[in-house]
Amino acid sequence: MKKIISFVLAVCLVLGCCGVFASAKGEKVTLYVYNWGQYIAEGDDDSMDIIAAFEEAYPNIKVKYSTYDSNESMYAKLSNGGITVDVIIPSDYMVGRMRQEGMLLELNYDNIPNAQYIDESFRNTSYDPENKYSVPYTWGTVGIIYNTKYVDEADVTGWELLWNEKYADKILMFDNSRDAFGIAQYLLGYDINTTDEAELQACADKLAEQKGVVQQYVMDQIFDAMENEEAWIAPYYAGDYLTMVEENEDLAFYRPDHQGFNVFIDAMCIPSCCQEKEAAELFINFLCDPEISAANMDFIGYSVPASESKQYMDEDVVNDPVAYPDAEELRNASSFDYLPEDVSRYMESLFMSVRNG
Amino acid sequence: MKKNNAVLLSTPYLIWMVLFTLIPLGVVVYYALTDPATGVFSLVNLRQLGMYLPVLWTSIVYSLVSALVCLILGYPVAYFIAHCGQTAQKFLYMLVMLPMCMSFLLRTLAWVGLLNDQGIINNLLVAFFDWLRSLGGVFAGIPEDFGRLTLIRTPGAVVLGMVYNYLPYMILPLYTTIVKIDHRLIEAAEDLGCNGVQTFRRVILPLSMPGILSGITMVFVPAVSTFYISQKMGSSNTVLIGDVIERQFKQGNNPNLGAALSIVLMILVFVCTGIMNRFGGDEEGSVMV
Known part of the structure; x- marks a missing residue:
């Protein structure tokens, strides 16, 4: 019994010293x-x-x-x-x-x-x-990164490229609700800051429809997948495209300015x-x-x-x-605004059901 | 005095259990029963659970298939190891354990690198057919980029990932059970006229039942709750219950629903373990997880 007590005391002593030591270095x-x-x-x-x-x-x-x-x-x-x-x-x-x-x-x-x-x-x-x-x-913009080796230029007409069944299983998609919904909103012609539940539901349906052709929902994993040509088409941020193109010069960047895109x-x-x-x-x-x-x-x-x-x-x-x-290209660009708490939650839960469905 | 010592020695672990098992479990239940937006008591999370039954079902199917494949692959291995010499047994046992010394995440990522469309296996296949074509003659007709297979992002890839990662959990309990089987029983069966198949079916198999049940449980439980394997090796349509739970916490900003789903998963695991225990109940040594 005594041994245990003295052991516990010793441990306390050592820990105490560590604490003192840490606070002395605390500057x-x-x-x-x-x-x-x-x-x-x-x-x-x-x-x-x-x-x-x-x-x-x-x-x-x-x-x-x-x-x-x-x-x-x-x-x-x-x-x-x-x-x-x-x-x-x-x-x-x-x-x-x-x-x-x-x-x-x-x-x-x-x-x-x-x-x-x-x-x-x-x-x-x-x-x-x-x-x-x-x-x-x-600051930056969102567009579509695609690999010119595999993707026909004639298909690069707008956000619908991300739904093109010709490239099934070679398309990546944003793994966050706001960017993913933004794309559906540009495609369907809705305001990207809409709070209308029916419009959001329509976007979710559109995204669910895309699921069959999506290889993976990604964020930072996009770098590997696009550089190694595991995937051919992905929406992402312009700045990261510039990083990727240094590793694989077949990659190209496209902003569907007739439909609008996020800045x-x-x-x-x-x-x-x-x-x-x-x-x-x-x-x-x-x-x-x-x-x-x-x-x-x-x-x-x-x-x-x-x-x-x-x-x-x-x-x-x-x-x-x-x-x-340039300003001409940016004329249809729009930026995300703050959404009320309940709308954010609704959008997140819709996105979860798209991902889990 | 002896009893006092036992209490004293077990105190640290009991404190640990209360602090890090019971209290967190209480927190999980609390979250599951409160509304994500307002934090007041509500059954809203439990009401949503029905939506996730198909996902839960998929997870169960995948893990059961994996457990069966593990059993089929693992049993002969365990049997073989148990019948080697002492030194060989130790060495083989160590080999089975060896992959577990490496990070589970790394091993899964390694499989992704192997199975990718642009991965090592596919590139080797393409290189092989390119070489054949370069020989000319009958091979000259092989088209460019021939031989690429769809290996990853298939249900098979997910099962492969699970089997690869959890196979040691099957082999080890099987081995410990088989190695303990009294060899005289087998000899007796043979003396009494059993042929090989009969000896196996009527003596060896029943005696290794505790190992089989424990192996199945030990593969099934981690497989049913995994999230990493399905994300890396499955398609965007293979969603397991572990993925759903992870996503509710990390992106969905809805830990309450995540907690409710975790409880369902926990109950499922308890039920499965219970069933396994019941099956093994009349055997010596019941299943422990």
Whole structure:
């Protein structure tokens, strides 16, 4: 008995020491950054390692970086609670949703002077009218990536390509409700921010109809599948197409501008579970630095919301119409707005039944 | 004093069980019985369960088929190992265990790499037919890109994934049962005029029943709740109950429905284990999971 007690005491002692030790080193701040997969330059392919550069600039901050694969899965994780995250980069509609639900903290712009470089056209947007909660990170468009080796150009006529039975089992589809419904909405001619249940149900039916030709519903797995030609057709973000085409030059990108397509902004926010707000703001500021953001955008391929950065970027990227479509092409583009909570839930449950049906 | 010691020694595990089994189970039940939007008591999740019965049925069929295939493949192996010499037995036993030392996810992904349309097997086949064509003569007529098979994203691929991953769980209990069979019983059967088939059917098979039942349970239970194998090796139409549950939590933002489905799955597993135990009830050593 005595032995057990002394053993327990010894364990307590050791653990206690660890605790003291940890708090003595506690001046070093840990910053939890939660971002999309493949969405920051990490030093591969001669790119800049942004996180290492940040830690070098602020030696007392240690970044813990983790990734998610859709706005919805990030939202689910944060709303379940119990975790610490200091910086997130959701898309426009999700910023709006989290803002409405009180899941974001107001930013202190004194710590983010580099936000001045953000272009006027990306300020005061509908998802965050006064820019109180978010600073744009990138913007981009959604289109269809296809492999010219297998796909007949004559079939590339619009979003209906994703329903074409000729390419059954070679088509990939978005594995998140908002992007998937968006495509059905453009195809059926509905508003992409519709709250009408009948219209949403019609979209779900359209998506269910597509299921027979879909090889897989994917997010980040798209890179492998398209580069290795396991799949030939997939809707995805323009920036990621630019990454994929470097690995497989048979890939092409197409935006059905006669039907409309999504243009989005992904913005940096601080969620309410943040523990290190100031460090988070320093991180956001660092990512807005024109030279840093230029190096970052060169690698991730998404479009930069600060024209100031373009002078430091690769000229081919800046002049690429895939990343920077002209106004003429953008005339039918539209962006996702915040949907009321019950509509979001309804859309998610419809998407679940499409996936599970 | 002895009894006190036993209580004392089991305390850590009992605390563990309460903290990490009973309380979470309570949380699961709580979630299953509350409304996802408002958090008040409601049966709305349970009412939706009917919709998922076909998925549940598919999962059961897939896992039963996998368990049977495992049994057919595993029994001869277990029998063979049990009748090897001591050293060989240890070595073979280790070989059966060896794949389990590697991550389950990695092993499944490896199969995807093998079976893909552009995977290793298909590329080898195409290369082989290309080589034949290059020989000319009768082979010259082989068309380009000949020999590609549809291997992945089929029901067979899902069963293959399950069988491959869970086969050790079948072989190991079979082996431990068979190795314990008293050889004198077999000799007696032979002395009394049984031929090989009869000895197997009337002596060896009944005596290995506990191993068979335990093997089936140990394959069926993880297979029925798996989600990774079907996602990676099945088509977008092979949806198993594990996939549905995972999706409710990860994307669907509806942990309440996920919890309700988990409870259904749990009940299913309990019922299956119960049935297995009943079958094995009159045997020595009943099935334990």
